[in-house]
Amino acid sequence: MKVADETAITEITIGPDGRIYVFGMSQEVLQVLAGLCPESATLQARMACTSAVIACDGLPAELLTHGESHSTQNRQSGENER
Amino acid sequence: MSLEQLRCPAHLFSRLLAVAERSWGTHEAIERARLHYNRCLLCEHRCEANRLAGERGPCKADATARVFRHRIEYSEELELIPSHLFYLSGCDLRCVFCIAEANAFDPRRGEDLTRDFLNSAVDWGRARGARNIQWVGGEPTIHIPAILDAMAGCANLPPVIWKSDFHGTPDAFALLDGAVSVYVADLKFGNNACARRLAGIDNYLEIVTRNLRIAADQTDLIVRHLLLPGHFDCCYRPIVAWMRANLPRAKFSIRDGYLPKWQASHTAELSQPLSAHIGRHARDLAGAAELNLIT
Numbered sequence: 001m002k003v004a005d006e007t008a009i010t011e012i013t014i015g016p017d018g019r020i021y022v023f024g025m026s027q028e029v030l031q032v033l034a035g036l037c038p039e040s041a042t043l044q045a046r047m048a049c050t051s052a053v054i055a056c057d058g059l060p061a062e063l064l065t066h067g068e069s070h071s072t073q074n075r076q077s078g079e080n081e082r
Numbered sequence: 083m084s085l086e087q088l089r090c091p092a093h094l095f096s097r098l099l100a101v102a103e104r105s106w107g108t109h110e111a112i113e114r115a116r117l118h119y120n121r122c123l124l125c126e127h128r129c130e131a132n133r134l135a136g137e138r139g140p141c142k143a144d145a146t147a148r149v150f151r152h153r154i155e156y157s158e159e160l161e162l163i164p165s166h167l168f169y170l171s172g173c174d175l176r177c178v179f180c181i182a183e184a185n186a187f188d189p190r191r192g193e194d195l196t197r198d199f200l201n202s203a204v205d206w207g208r209a210r211g212a213r214n215i216q217w218v219g220g221e222p223t224i225h226i227p228a229i230l231d232a233m234a235g236c237a238n239l240p241p242v243i244w245k246s247d248f249h250g251t252p253d254a255f256a257l258l259d260g261a262v263s264v265y266v267a268d269l270k271f272g273n274n275a276c277a278r279r280l281a282g283i284d285n286y287l288e289i290v291t292r293n294l295r296i297a298a299d300q301t302d303l304i305v306r307h308l309l310l311p312g313h314f315d316c317c318y319r320p321i322v323a324w325m326r327a328n329l330p331r332a333k334f335s336i337r338d339g340y341l342p343k344w345q346a347s348h349t350a351e352l353s354q355p356l357s358a359h360i361g362r363h364a365r366d367l368a369g370a371a372e373l374n375l376i377t
Contacts, residue, residue, distance in 0.1 A: 019358065022157060023157065024167075042377055049160060
């Protein structure tokens with residue numbers, strides 16, 4: 001049974017409280033979100049991983065710990081079980 | 083192969099992978115894996131189904147693995163991205179909150195996983211910067227023979243990430259030894275009652291914690307936990323306590339992006355998103371327990 005090609009799909013859900021849930025985040029979507037939330041350490045750290053295969057090695061330690069929390073807009077790590 | 087090795091230059095990768103391939107990619111090893119299609123003992127349901135003869139166990143899978151989606155993702159842990167994820171249909175569990183929904187539970191869905199398919203897909207991923215391939219599902223464990231066969235025929239195989247529910251048998255993990263660079267374990271529940279009620283399985287903790295130890299002995303391990311609404315005290319706190327007592331240095335990843343999917347609306351506490359503050363609370367607790375938190 002064939003299924004729809006979801007290779008180029010990122011799923012985004014926006015909750016009524018402003019939280020944004022992203023599942024299957026592509027590089028392009030990451031760039032958009034990082035542009036919208038320049039204060040997000042987690043997103044900026046992910047952006048650093050887009051430029052080169054080993055980019056993560058050079059990240060400042062503070063970008064590698066925990067997740068961010070925004071007062072008006074949270075980007076949640078959109079991973080349910082699969 | 084460790085995560086440190088994952089960061090090696092490409093030429094070192096190739097040498098390391100060549101060594102690893104010799105230990106798992108042999109004809110004999112693949113044939114040993116394929117015996118499970120005659121009498122399946124890959125997961126702890128231990129159904130012994132002859133999948134080649136049309137018998138089906140709880141996963142309903144036959145002897146063909148199928149990929150219902152593959153794409154490069156940036157939502158994974160930082161040290162893994164960009165990761166090329168291969169979603170396989172079919173699963174041995176029945177989690178009511180599964181985000182893959184019907185694709186996870188109908189192993190007929192998707193394109194057949196063959197050597198040609200994987201070779202082409204890996205080339206596609208490499209050209210777009212993927213650092214690794216990652217087997218997800220559904221549940222890849224029920225398809226180990228097909229995956230090992232496909233990988234053995236891959237001329238330019240990147241490091242392999244194995245994202246699993248960890249409900250496999252020790253033999254399943256033995257088959258993966260040397261083939262997998264990093265395990266990503268979904269530690270879903272902190273007690274057996276919740277596992278029975280929400281995923282339909284017994285002896286969850288005994289099985290999964292045994293496998294976590296096996297995986298940690300083999301190679302790098304990331305233990306991932308998706309915070310579930312209403313399960314902080316019954317599941318999350320025991321998980322943190324277990325990790326602290328047993329695998330304090332293993333990488334621990336908290337996922338706080340729960341959304342009600344699949345049949346979650348039928349379970350009262352799972353029918354709504356996670357409260358906004360729970361993620362921070364969970365990280366504070368893990369930090370206090372001195373777990374090795376990663377994002």
